[in-house]
Amino acid sequence: MHDNATAIYCFVDDYLKSSRHREDSQCEMSDAEVMLAALLAGLYFGSNYAHALSFLNTSGLCSYVLSRSRFSRRLNRLEHLLDGLFETMGDKFKQFNLDTEYVMDSYPVTLCHNMRAPNNRLLPYERKFQGICVTKHQYFYGLRVHVIATADGVPVEYCIVPGSWADPHGMRALGMDMPAGSRILCDAGYTSYVAEDVASHADIWIDAARKSNAKRKDPPYRTYYRSVKRKRIETVFSTLTRRMGRVVHATTIRGFILKTKLFIWCEMLSACL
Secondary structure, eight states: OHHHHHHHHHHHHHHHHHTTOOOOTTOSSOHHHHHHHHHHHHHHSTTOHHHHHHHHHHHTSOSOOOOHHHHHHHHHHTHHHHHHHHHHHHHHHHHHOTTOEEEEEEEEEEEEOGGGGGGOSSSOOOGGGEEEETTTTEEEEEEEEEEEEETTSOEEEEEEEETTOOHHHHHHHSOOOOOTTOEEEEOGGGOOHHHHHHHHHTTOEEEEOOOTTOSSOOOHHHHHHHHHHTHHHHHHHHHHHHHHOSOOOOSSHHHHHHHHHHHHHHHHHHTTO
């Protein structure tokens, strides 16, 4: 863990220097150290910031460690830097993905059960956050995360949308900034002939599975190939949900979304360690 922490710190610090980021000279804990603590929390401590700060303090990796509340406030101010860091990493993974194949899918992030939604204090009750998880045959109240990953299982793009949004709506929220000639494998829920035609003009192939009543049919070999390749995204989601655990502690919805993104960032970062 010590070696990985050192590598992550050097990587984050180099990124901040290359982006010409400036911080207050009075800060006793640098921005790179704050970002390091957040990433370590996602990688090893189930997003528990207090445990990550305690590790940095006892291991001697940081000479000064903020309190839990001050750390959360600092991290919220640095969220845009973490977004930029992993957007840059995603672009690099796209460049090195020579086979230009990707998989796309979504998974729910549950805040509470539907029956408790009107009484939850984290997110005010709105119908748009009521979604359904078809594979588990259950409703939920919360968010839905759409992820595009390489064939090796490295996330390169993601978006977080309300739980009621269908897959085609979530696909429109993605940047879809893919290299020319890319093939994106996805399930039948992402079927949108308009989106497929628009993407084809940018030389991007959205290869969605076909339903039995689909207007555009696929030959059997493409159906088999897609079903084999798409299994990798399920492994990615199982890793993400295992990192999140059953309970994610947050006092605000912004903090909850930040921790949700943190697990995706850590899954991308673990491919480099």
